[in-house]
Amino acid sequence: MTAPSPLLEVRDLVKHFPVRANPLAALWPAAIRRVVHAVDGVSFAIEAGETLGLVGESGCGKTTAGRLVLRAIEPTSGRIVFEGQDITALPPRGLLSFRGKVQIVFQDPYSSLNPRMTVGRMLAEPIRVHRIAEGAEVEARVRALLDMVGLSPEYFHRYPHELSGGQRQRVGIARALAAGPRLVVADEAVSALDVSVRAQILNLFVDLRERLGLAYLFVSHDLGVIRFVSHRVAVMYLGKLVEVSPTAELFKQPLHPYTQALLAAIPAVGDGATSIFDDTTRLLEGELPNPIDLPRGCRFASRCPHRMARCDEAEPDLREAAPGHAVACYLYA
Amino acid sequence: MAQPLGVGDRAFDPEGLGVPGPAAVAAAGSGARGGVRRWWRRFARNPGAVFGLAVFLGIVAMAVLAPVLAPHDPIAQGVGKPLERPSAAHWAGTDSFGRDIMSRIIYGARVALVVGLVAVLLAMVIGVTLGLISGYYGGIVDTVIMRIMDGLFAFPIIILAIAMMAVMGFGVRNVIIAVAVGFIAPFARVTRGDVLAVKEEPYIEAARLAGVGSVAIIFQHVLPNVLAPIIVQGALRVSGAIITESGLSFLGLGPPPPTPAWGRMIAEGQTFIVMAPHIATIPGIALMLAIVALNLLGDGLRDTLDPRMRR
Amino acid sequence: MSGPAPGLEVKNLTVEFSSEDGPLRAVDEVSFHIQRGEIVGLVGESGAGKSLTSEAIMGLIRRPPGRIDGEVWFGGRDLLSLAEPELARIRGKDIAMIFQNPSASLNPVFRVGDQMLEAMALHLPEPRATLRERVVENLARVGISSPRARAHDYPHQFSGGMAQRVMIGMGVSCVPSLLIADEPTTALDVTIQAQVLALIRRLARELGVAVLLVSHDLGIISQMCHRVLVMYAGRVVEEASVATIFRAPAHPYTRGLIECLPRLDGNGRLGAIAGMMPGLRALPTGCRFHPRCPIAEPRCADESPVLRPLATGRAVACHLAGVS
Numbered sequence: 001m002t003a004p005s006p007l008l009e010v011r012d013l014v015k016h017f018p019v020r021a022n023p024l025a026a027l028w029p030a031a032i033r034r035v036v037h038a039v040d041g042v043s044f045a046i047e048a049g050e051t052l053g054l055v056g057e058s059g060c061g062k063t064t065a066g067r068l069v070l071r072a073i074e075p076t077s078g079r080i081v082f083e084g085q086d087i088t089a090l091p092p093r094g095l096l097s098f099r100g101k102v103q104i105v106f107q108d109p110y111s112s113l114n115p116r117m118t119v120g121r122m123l124a125e126p127i128r129v130h131r132i133a134e135g136a137e138v139e140a141r142v143r144a145l146l147d148m149v150g151l152s153p154e155y156f157h158r159y160p161h162e163l164s165g166g167q168r169q170r171v172g173i174a175r176a177l178a179a180g181p182r183l184v185v186a187d188e189a190v191s192a193l194d195v196s197v198r199a200q201i202l203n204l205f206v207d208l209r210e211r212l213g214l215a216y217l218f219v220s221h222d223l224g225v226i227r228f229v230s231h232r233v234a235v236m237y238l239g240k241l242v243e244v245s246p247t248a249e250l251f252k253q254p255l256h257p258y259t260q261a262l263l264a265a266i267p268a269v270g271d272g273a274t275s276i277f278d279d280t281t282r283l284l285e286g287e288l289p290n291p292i293d294l295p296r297g298c299r300f301a302s303r304c305p306h307r308m309a310r311c312d313e314a315e316p317d318l319r320e321a322a323p324g325h326a327v328a329c330y331l332y333a
Numbered sequence: 334m335a336q337p338l339g340v341g342d343r344a345f346d347p348e349g350l351g352v353p354g355p356a357a358v359a360a361a362g363s364g365a366r367g368g369v370r371r372w373w374r375r376f377a378r379n380p381g382a383v384f385g386l387a388v389f390l391g392i393v394a395m396a397v398l399a400p401v402l403a404p405h406d407p408i409a410q411g412v413g414k415p416l417e418r419p420s421a422a423h424w425a426g427t428d429s430f431g432r433d434i435m436s437r438i439i440y441g442a443r444v445a446l447v448v449g450l451v452a453v454l455l456a457m458v459i460g461v462t463l464g465l466i467s468g469y470y471g472g473i474v475d476t477v478i479m480r481i482m483d484g485l486f487a488f489p490i491i492i493l494a495i496a497m498m499a500v501m502g503f504g505v506r507n508v509i510i511a512v513a514v515g516f517i518a519p520f521a522r523v524t525r526g527d528v529l530a531v532k533e534e535p536y537i538e539a540a541r542l543a544g545v546g547s548v549a550i551i552f553q554h555v556l557p558n559v560l561a562p563i564i565v566q567g568a569l570r571v572s573g574a575i576i577t578e579s580g581l582s583f584l585g586l587g588p589p590p591p592t593p594a595w596g597r598m599i600a601e602g603q604t605f606i607v608m609a610p611h612i613a614t615i616p617g618i619a620l621m622l623a624i625v626a627l628n629l630l631g632d633g634l635r636d637t638l639d640p641r642m643r644r
Numbered sequence: 645m646s647g648p649a650p651g652l653e654v655k656n657l658t659v660e661f662s663s664e665d666g667p668l669r670a671v672d673e674v675s676f677h678i679q680r681g682e683i684v685g686l687v688g689e690s691g692a693g694k695s696l697t698s699e700a701i702m703g704l705i706r707r708p709p710g711r712i713d714g715e716v717w718f719g720g721r722d723l724l725s726l727a728e729p730e731l732a733r734i735r736g737k738d739i740a741m742i743f744q745n746p747s748a749s750l751n752p753v754f755r756v757g758d759q760m761l762e763a764m765a766l767h768l769p770e771p772r773a774t775l776r777e778r779v780v781e782n783l784a785r786v787g788i789s790s791p792r793a794r795a796h797d798y799p800h801q802f803s804g805g806m807a808q809r810v811m812i813g814m815g816v817s818c819v820p821s822l823l824i825a826d827e828p829t830t831a832l833d834v835t836i837q838a839q840v841l842a843l844i845r846r847l848a849r850e851l852g853v854a855v856l857l858v859s860h861d862l863g864i865i866s867q868m869c870h871r872v873l874v875m876y877a878g879r880v881v882e883e884a885s886v887a888t889i890f891r892a893p894a895h896p897y898t899r900g901l902i903e904c905l906p907r908l909d910g911n912g913r914l915g916a917i918a919g920m921m922p923g924l925r926a927l928p929t930g931c932r933f934h935p936r937c938p939i940a941e942p943r944c945a946d947e948s949p950v951l952r953p954l955a956t957g958r959a960v961a962c963h964l965a966g967v968s
Binding site: 057058164196197200206223224225228261262264265267269270271273276280284287288 | 805834837838842845861863866867885890891901903913916917921
């Protein structure tokens with residue numbers, strides 16, 4: 001079997017947001033211009049059918065990275081290659097076919113559906129736009145989509161306000177699938193749902209992946225969710241990837257001190273005898289540094305229990321420390 | 334009934350065999366039909382709004398059925414003795430030409446309604462379109478359109494209308510255009526404000542990311558979600574349009590005589606205000622009733638369509 | 645095994661709202677107690693009534709339209725029978741409450757130190773100069789670095805985690821005997837959450853504060869609480885110590901909830917509970933959970949199960965529990 005190029009490849013992706021949305025700011029020399037370093041040189045690849053979990057806390061840039069992959073926002077620099085084609089600079093007309101192949105599921109089930117459109121119309125729209133079907137066939141396809149996400153056909157004529165959060169999220173997933181994508185970006189897609197509903201939707205994601213051979217970029221702050229749904233995990237901190245690894249290995253042997261702290265801080269169901277919150281030595285101190293004025297060296301150094309002199313001089317590169325397991329940390333370089 | 338959590342349960346219908354969730358049950362009478370009934374119930378709880386609606390419908394009926402309702406020909410002079418007070422024969426009395434005021438009021442409703450509704454509709458179509466474009470595209474387009482709207486806002490509507498009539502000449506059609514121009518700016522502004530908010534909602538981004546074109550997004554996604562406040566604005570502005578039209582005809586700029594128009598009837602009654610007050614007063618009362626009713630109706634609509642309840 | 649008098653004792657607390665469809669019972673005969681220094685968790689999904697329970701205890705529910713029945717014994721008095729001025733004296737001093745969103749509870753136009761000072765001056769007799777020192781101590785105690793300088797900052801200058809610490813600092817500034825924390829870390833990142841929760845645990849230990857922790861997150865409950873109450877559709881369906889409830893949950897809903905969790909060690913398919921929690925207007929007859937229950941019997945639709953004790957400190961509201 002010839003090694004196929006990855007479905008999606010992202011190289012040195014950068015996104016800087018100006019601090020003040022001031023048209024005059026463009027006149028300042030770049031060195032003085034203050035920017036938020038949302039995504040600062042991120043590279044990864046996703047194979048067809050693979051789920052890459054992108055995890056990190058707020059401000060790490062994972063949501064922005066997801067949006068960049070979709071070209072919902074324009075990168076400041078870097079390349080996005082999808083199915084072997086460089087789509088970074090594709091003009092709007094060329095983007096249409098790309099849009100049919102890469103879709104998104106949003107976090108908030110309440111605001112991601114048009115309140116004035118019936119479910120049927122909402123699902124028919126991508127089908128029509130991408131000419132998947134025409135005329136009477138459109139309705140048949142919509143019903144098939146509803147069935148695929150576990151909604152009975154009567155939901156065709158319902159409005160979003162008649163649906164629960166979990167049902168709305170199913171509609172959102174159906175809409176993402178309508179054009180037959182190969183990659184779906186799930187942007188905190190289950191974070192706003194109740195525990196029992198979350199489990200249903202996660203099961204649905206996994207079932208659909210198996211049925212349709214979908215690849216996912218699963219963005220979430222919840223490591224438990226990431227663990228369940230991802231083949232590989234990429235951990236982000238302040239705009240950079242700090243660790244990338246197959247899922248099982250990341251949770252068994254986290255290498256980066258940040259990943260270790262993250263895992264130590266998760267309140268998992270315990271035995272009730274001891275509490276992770278009583279052993280403060282394993283908990284991270286301090287706050288995130290300012291994403292505008294970043295330190296010169298490793299961005300995690302200020303909170304790292306293993307800080308060395310090297311760490312403040314220059315940023316460590318993401319390097320493979322074990323097969324398939326990459327870390328950006330001088331402890332392993 | 335309960336679904337057992339068996340091993341290998343594919344659970345493609347985890348909602349429970351197509352039984353709709355409680356949210357759907359609560360909104361029974363699903364879809365648009367149930368929605369309308371709900372709205373009516375909420376609307377009906379407001380006595381002022383119901384009164385306003387009743388009077389408005391009455392005025393519409395009056396205008397439509399004028400030939401049937403009016404006891405006399407409104408422009409026929411001498412059907413009664415001039416300046417006659419309200420009596421059994423002439424419920425609103427007669428004016429200086431001996432014309433039956435009641436009939437003139439009934440026919441006057443036509444002018445008021447036609448001008449009011451058509452002018453507002455025209456202003457709505459133009460204003461909303463400008464607001465949609467301005468709000469959605471932003472940037473220089475937004476700035477240009479909004480500054481023009483600001484210019485329009487600066488004119489009191491009646492002055493604007495007079496100026497336009499002076500340029501265009503008389504006639505009902507020109508009255509409509511003159512009144513409409515004055516109301517474009519408020520619609521544009523209200524629309525733009527709501528578009529700015531709706532534009533940021535995830536479902537708009539979803540449509541964009543699905544590849545839907547801008548025009549389709551504007552008219553199929555944005556417009557339906559900003560419609561409610563626009564309709565309320567429309568209802569409220571109709572009364573303003575009628576007042577403007579009355580003002581114009583009071584000044585003699587309205588539909589030319591002998592077409593009955595409430596404003597001109599008031600003007601005609603000015604000279605006789607001491608001798609025969611009914612000539613000016615009764616059309617004035619009719620006008621006032623119409624305005625109050627329309628305002629109550631507009632307020633009622635606004636309360637019913639309150640966005641807090643919309644979800 | 646008689647312990648000290650409980651810090652808080654809630655008996656048959658019921659919260660009802662009138663609506664056009666009749667009275668809606670959002671909280672139905674909830675009873676529990678919390679000892680000093682104990683952390684009790686109130687867990688349930690959205691709509692279960694746990695936030696309303698904590699608000700009812702604090703007297704934060706406007707009545708009308710709400711109607712509250714039952715007794716809430718605290719400091720030898722029934723809080724539900726007290727008038728607002730009395731309650732205001734207790735609130736902030738003897739009972740403190742922290743919410744999910746600290747920025748909503750901090751006034752953005754006043755400095756943080758001033759807000760804390762006012763809160764203390766309301767309840768404590770000491771002179772303001774002394775209280776100013778206390779403010780700095782409190783800020784330091786909750787882990788805010790450079791507390792003296794930070795006391796002069798405005799709320800917007802604090803990050804989410806820091807603001808929540810400030811809220812906790814304000815809450816414990818008058819050394820309350822009861823702290824009610826309603827989803828205190830839901831809006832915070834995992835590492836910051838850990839700091840805040842560690843702080844709450846430390847304070848409970850050091851100050852002997854009784855804590856009522858309301859959360860939907862079973863993991864947090866497991867790591868923070870000594871005892872747990874599981875709520876569903878306004879009722880308590882299970883009560884047990886944390887060790888017991890996760891080892892051997894007795895109620896099918898509790899079991900279902902635990903199975904829904906993606907465990908960090910396991911894999912495979914997530915257990916899921918079919919359906920959704922019923923809204924207040926469409927409550928099922930009998931046991932409120934029976935339409936979703938995998939072991940429901942015909943009896944469950946007719947009779948409402950009562951919360952009955954299974955062992956010391958364990959209670960369950962299920963016809964079929966303790967049978968197998």
